[in-house]
Amino acid sequence: MLRPAYKIKMGSKTFESESGNDVLSISTDTDLRVPLDTFRVLLRPGNGAAGIKKGDETTIELGNEGALTRVFTGLVDTVLPGISGVTVTGYTAAKLLMETRLHQIYEKQSSGAIIDDLAARAGLKARDPEDGIDFPMYVIDASKPVYEHMIEIASLNGFDLFIKPDGAVVFKKYGRSKPRPFKYGRDIIKSEVWELTPQYDCVKVVGESPASSKGTDKAHWISKGGTGVTSGSGTRVLVVRHPAVRDSDTADRVAAAKMEAILVELGGRLVVLGNPKVALGDTIAIKELPNEQNNGEFEVVSVSHEVSIANGFVTTIGWIKKVTVEPGESPAIETPAVPAPPKKPGMLEEMLAKAKEAEDAAREALIEAIEAAEEALEGVLQELQAAASGVDKKAAEMIDAAGEAKKKAEEAAREALSYVDELKKELKEAKKELDKVVDDAEKEYNEARAKVKEEIDKVKAEADKLKKEAEDYVRKAEGKVKEAKDKIAEELRPVQDEVDKARAEIAAWEEKAENLEQEAKDKVKEAKDKIAEELRPVQDEVDRIKGEIDEHKRKVHDLKNQIPPGGGATGANVQGMDKSADTSKIEKEIRDKIEEAEGKVKDLEKQVEDRLKQIEEKKKQIEDKEKEVEKEVEGKVKEAEDKVKALKEQVEDRLKQIEDKKKQIEDKAKEIEDEYKKKKEEALKKYDELIGEEEKIEKEAEEKLKELEGKVKEARQKLDEGVKEIQDRIDEAQKTANNILKDASKAYNEAVKKVEEGRREMARAMESMKSAYRASKEKVEEGRKAAGLD
The missing domain is CATH 1.20.1330 (f41 fragment of flagellin, N-terminal domain)
Incomplete structure (x- = not known):
């Protein structure tokens, strides 16, 4: 069973699930409709939060053991110590957009180019912004933050504007992508759905200049007459006035974008088992809910992740069902005409209908099989990545262990050799000193005898x-x-x-x-x-x-x-002795x-x-x-x-x-x-x-002197024998130390060699499995194309 895992970096501090339990809970909230995305981390009381301060760069990665995905990049805003722990909160880099104000005029620039420049001026980077509408002139003033100007541009284009988990700014129109499937009974914990009633059924964009009929390359100005472009038909009219709209083409595109935003009739929220891969702007596929209306493909507009002791790893996804309105098109929101009475189908029509039903059933089965294959492939890929990570970790541990064993062996050998050298030196000095003492004693005794x-x-x-x-x-x-x-x-x-x-x-x-x-x-x-x-x-x-x-x-x-x-x-x-001066x-x-x-x-x-x-x-x-x-x-x-x-x-x-x-x-x-x-x-x-x-004492002393001389000779002989024995032991110890070093180096090299062989074998196996994965992936893609999913 996979266990939730995390890795959090705040300034110089790093918290990992594998190496500690300082983190009590983690929550992140991102939403297309909210200016600032936020995070909240609860740490255990103590010194775990020491050093964390406001403004520290923060990254949060969530997932399961062996497979982490970044879900948030931002800055620390507050560090609040409490009885139950230390709460750290923060925002994404959108806060920089909220704090930046400037004056700037753009002439003949696309919306994407303006977004890119504004993000750069706030210290951020836009990730491949789409072009969107080309404005003859667009004015940015300091009356409101840069973020509000960027949201306004996104609204005129019908684009999404948000911060990716890696901190980059995204400016693009939602388009169906490969859906991430969530099934009832497998992934889904809770599902809520609500219907939305549009406040307007018609959009009118005004601000077009008389020269608009000349084309977008002509000079433009605001029309005094207030003429405009209308999208939709009805009595509840949303009037959009904007000085940047100076031609009918732009007005059509703005009207279509506003109608798309108005015509969202279905939204919901999904609580699922922790899934760090789902992000803003993704497409999700909800399946097998009891109420068929709740199943289908939807756009992700909010993502919240929570990791806690009580709930484990849970992800909450907010979604909407969008419609597409082309510029100049009137949406089908008028009251439909009363249909004519149905007539009985002929035999050929019945056969075609049955064939159509069979085709739809087969296509549905094919789609389910393809989605199941895709899920299986994703699971295999995650397992491969986890296995590779585990192998690398185990290999590093083996090399570290072998290196540590080698280091200890080298230290032991060095200590032994150092001790041998000291022992040699001390033995030499002691022998020299003992020889001198014996010689001096003999000399002194001979002089005293006289x-x-x-x-x-x-x-x-x-x-x-x-x-x-x-x-x-x-x-x-x-x-x-x-x-x-x-x-x-x-x-x-x-x-x-x-x-x-x-x-x-x-x-x-x-x-x-x-x-x-x-x-x-x-x-x-x-x-x-x-x-x-x-x-x-x-x-x-x-x-x-x-x-x-x-x-x-x-x-x-x-x-x-x-x-x-x-x-x-x-x-x-005595008087007859020939004495020396010393005597x-x-x-x-x-x-x-x-x-x-x-x-x-x-x-x-x-x-x-x-x-x-x-x-x-x-x-x-x-x-x-x-x-x-x-x-x-x-x-x-x-x-x-x-x-x-x-x-x-x-x-x-x-x-x-x-x-x-x-x-x-x-x-x-x-x-x-x-x-x-x-x-x-x-x-x-x-x-x-x-x-x-x-006389008796003198005689005994003479005998003892002779005995002492014999003992001195014997001791000198034993000393020489002992020195030789110790020298032999020193040589043996030195040889043993050298063998230890040699064996340790050999064992370390063999361990490293085995690890490298294991890595190469793992790499070959991984490459083989990746090839199989790519082949299976290609077949799945072919199946998707055959099923008309792409």
Whole structure:
């Protein structure tokens, strides 16, 4: 089943049924009796109408899939956005004729020549205008638009004036053409017919000059007497006055044209399935309507096309039944005479009548067969055109698909080849860099081996020095502990004497002394907390410095380890070596670093010593605070005898605390001594272990070096093998890419070749079918001539 199709161009915008659904409805209206033909297109809401503006050139093509026919050419007039869509309306180029006014005098010009010139002046082109009446003089003035002048000329000639679907101006007299058939039950949806009653039965044309009898080549002027030419007979007279009518020949032709227009007695409207080929001025043949009066051949005077979702594609055709009046002829509109009574026909007349009836029936059958053949031929031609269009479209799609596949293959091959080139470059650079790294590492290691022995000896000497310093540090710590103990004992001696003196007085004031004791405890605790808070950052700094000491010791150890194993000769052997200038420089740098690290250790240990001294001073402050509390308690005892007992109890408790503190200090001192002693032993043990491990480490390092050298050689070999393998893969990838390109080009060429062969085969088939079509067409034409249709 054929589906309605359309193609609309408005300025730079194109809407096609095959590529979108922006168009909701289309309607076009053309009419011989209306100045401006119009179109209306409803678009979906959105951006579909963006860019369409007033004055844009517009063409509308309608039809079925694969076969479109232009039905309208014009200009956009309005673009109206709405809730349900955007409505675009416009007119044909006749609007230019309506907007043009001018002054022009034509002498001895035919009507067709005047129409052609007026159309050109308005920017349009007349399509082969018929000559019509030759006017001795015709005046165009600006009192009315050019269109009205052209309609007036057409009316004087009895011609049709309209705009073709391609935008050209048509000026011609209606003449029967090959009718387009429309049958009831097949094409016709609705039919309306109306009879027209002429307003006039006679036409009188006045304006003839006295010289008219001399012929059209003489000079002419308007007659003062108002004489004229009459066509028809009757009492209802249409008087036509026109200054361009200056001779009797022209008057006869104008009178005949006006009578033809008056004597239209039948008109109608036909609604049919969408048919874009029917146009103004065509002849249509209506057939098989139930009312025989409605069947026949008629002139098309209006055509409206509508394409919508609700109704599909529908065409409405307005038609009239025209009569022909020759110039100087009186139309048969008078009352006919009463006929004589019929007489009985003879035998020969009856036979002739029957033969006539048989001939008419045969002729009617022949006409129907010819029309059916013509319709079939037109259908075949449309199918051929649709098939050819489909083949061309499919061929283009195949070529595009093949071209796209080829393009993608080429892109893939180019990417692969580009990647191969980059991989080659990177592989080359990486191999070069790796070779350099390996060579530099081997060179650096060989240079460092000569320095290792001297560095080891130097580290040994420094280790001995560190051992001695550690022992001195332990001795100093022991001395400080002893000094602290002696100082505490000296400070506690008077407190003990005071306790002994106060013991006799503390019994009575035991309860109150507890309160004073608690107060004293709180103050001591507050003092201790405050001093502890003050000592916290000091202790943190001590821990940090110790961490730095350990870090520098590790650095010294690491410097030792930098000396590769294998240089286990003695200091005397080192002195006997023949060193290069670079080796001496490196040895000096390492020696300086070790000395710098040892100096840093000394400074940090000094800082630790200072911070420990600060801690001791803070401890002394605690003791002083405790003494201050004791004095405060003693003062309170002296100030209030009633608190003596409580103070004595507090003193007694305080003395007990002092004894406990003394014991704690002694225990702490012992703990410090034990800790430093243990650390000394551990350090010495580690030193001995370090010395004992040196030779073992050197030996293992030498073995590892040999193993490393073997691995380097093995890695270099594997690298070469890997490079070769990757190169082989690169070559294979490049070969594959080249094959892809070759195969893609071959496939594309084969596809194009097949498409061209298909096109040629289709062209041959089309030519063969066209030949058959032309032969059938010729036979149909012969049949039409034989039937007297042409």
